[in-house]
Amino acid sequence: MNAILEVVDLQVAYGKIRAVKGISFSVGEGQLVSLIGTNGAGKTTTLRTVSGLLSPTGGTISFQGRRIDNMPAHHIVELGIAHVPEGRHIFPRMSVEENLLLGAYARKGQHLGADLARVFELFPVLQERRKQAAGTFSGGEQQMLAIGRALMSGPRLLMLDEPSMGLSPIIMARIMDTLTELRERGTTILLVEQNAQAALELADYGHVLEIGRITLSDTGANLLGNAEVRKAYLGED
């Protein structure tokens, strides 16, 4: 398996608080890899560090064989990593279309029309309401918009931070179906979720993160069947 993203012994701290304490994992080309863990485990910190929004205190991050730790975030976007942040962070007063075009700022105008058409095909509701202010959207629609915006950068790796947060089970299932569809079209995905069931069902491979360390790594199916995982993350006795 050709790894597109390779994280080795990554450490990240906020001052004296060590949030990520030496984790290693990789994402193969075309794979969907999930990082699961409770609140405070270090999931968001890990994604923000891969994106270049935080600098590691140790370890390395390589993307397509090239070191990206300590590269500026805009350069990392240009290399092909898109990040759908926790809480979505869409621009509420801008229209759907304006939000989507912002996602393409690193693209210098190439293939914009085709990419917009692809996002609209994936999420028809965005096309129907493309002139509407994004702030009028429901949580699920805002999540679709955040994913659409990330796709507009033409990513080789799509990273999502808790896309299911705050969504009803039906809307959540819709978002997860979209990730399956993207993956079938060949998009490589790194998914971070507290919702372990949904994240592991989709995953080729999963890692359990506990207070800054990876404690368990296996295929998504094996983790779903693991008694410890079921007890700790799926609420079983």
Ligand SMILES: Nc1ncnc2c1ncn2[C@@H]1O[C@H](COP(=O)(O)OP(=O)(O)O)[C@@H](O)[C@H]1O
């Ligand atoms: N800006 C920050 N300043 C200080 N500590 C932080 C900050 N952001 C996160 N932390 C701490 O780092 C740890 C990991 O947080 P985070 O990566 O947000 O976890 P998760 O996304 O898994 O909930 C937690 O102990 C959290 O309190």
Ligand SMILES: [Mg+2]
């Ligand atoms: Mg988080």
